[in-house]
Amino acid sequence: EIMYGGHIVNDFDRLLANTYLDFYMKEELLDETEMYPYAEEEKGTSFMSPAPTSYANYLTHIDVAMTQDTPIAFGLHPNAEIDFRTTASEKMFNMLIELQPRSGGGGDDSGAASPQAVAEQALSDIMERFAEKKFDVEDLARSLEEQGPYQNVFMQEMEVMNVLVAEIVRSLKELTLGFAGELTMSDMMETLQDSLFLDRIPPAWSKRAWPSLMSLSLWLNNFGSRLVQLEEWMGNPMELPKVTWISGLVNPQSFLT
Incomplete structure (x- = not known):
């Protein structure tokens, strides 16, 4: 040795x-x-x-x-190379995207929108879709005649969604003030703007959500579908849905156990 x-x-x-x-x-x-x-x-x-x-x-x-x-x-499996090269390729293409010019106007790119313009449009769309989404869990709990395990699971899911929606709305409102010049753009606001521009899930949102490798646009569609499932259950909370989208729950194990 x-x-x-x-x-x-x-x-x-x-x-x-x-x-x-x-x-x-x-x-x-x-x-x-x-x-x-x-x-x-x-x-x-x-x-x-x-x-x-x-x-x-x-x-x-x-x-x-x-x-x-x-x-x-x-001594590794041949598939280890596939995973390594896939990860390296993703990093390379992500870096190329980040290195693209971000200033709109001028030359052949006269029709290209600036990162701020793209982020503002995405911000507006997200606020329109989710700003008013909120579950009144306390009121629902008081209205239940009997609170069983399934009701607990769905209400826990609602609480998670409330936290996520609150963070989305808070961060987007803050970014709006930054765009308007009423707040100084912080590092977190810059990161949020870049995420909206590059169609990536902002880190502050992903920390409060479920694990996902989706782009931001697909993630938002998935988020909307999760909210719809909870809204449908909220309409008749004492009855277990005939069909439940298990992977649409943040903590599906709690539903199964």
């Missing part, structure tokens, strides 16, 4: 280092052994150690035999 340069700083690092050492540091290394763990399970993927030779020949063997990087070399 070799410890150097601070690379091994805890027991997990030591376990990883020893695992690699146990696999590679053996006599078979000098007898053309397979260097990729579990390579026998993957057809066409292999890297054999060369017979004892010169340093230059070792380098030549690596250049010729190791044609491309593969997760199999690290």
Whole structure:
């Protein structure tokens, strides 16, 4: 076991280092052994150690035999590369979107709207759709003859939606004042504007909502559908709906248990 340069700083690092050492540091290394763990399970993927030779020949063997990087070399499933490259591609395209010119007017982009104009339009649409959405949970609880587990679940969902709607309305009103010059644009307001412009879920909203990888426009449609389900249940709260959209609940496990 070799410890150097601070690379091994805890027991997990030591376990990883020893695992690699146990696999590679053996006599078979000098007898053309397979260097990729579990390579026998993957057809066409292999890297054999060369017979004892010169340093230059070792380098030549690596250049010729190791044609491309593969997760199999690290004992990982081939799908690990798919996930890695997908994530890298998403980051690259998101960065390209963020680097696009954001000033409207001039040249060939004379018809392009500025980020603020796009954000203002999105802000107006969202406020029109959700500004008046609010569930009176306390009044509903008082009106119930009997409050069972299903009623508790739906009322908890309503409370979550009330918090989310309140944050959406509060942040959008604040951004409106910022656009009007009545408030200084803060970092959170800038982030909200960028999210509206890039069609992304604002971080402050996602913290109070359910996990989602949707774009903002699709997320808002999904949000609206969730509200509709709760509104329909609120019309007849003592009766369990014949059909319930389980994935439309923030905490579906509470409904199932």
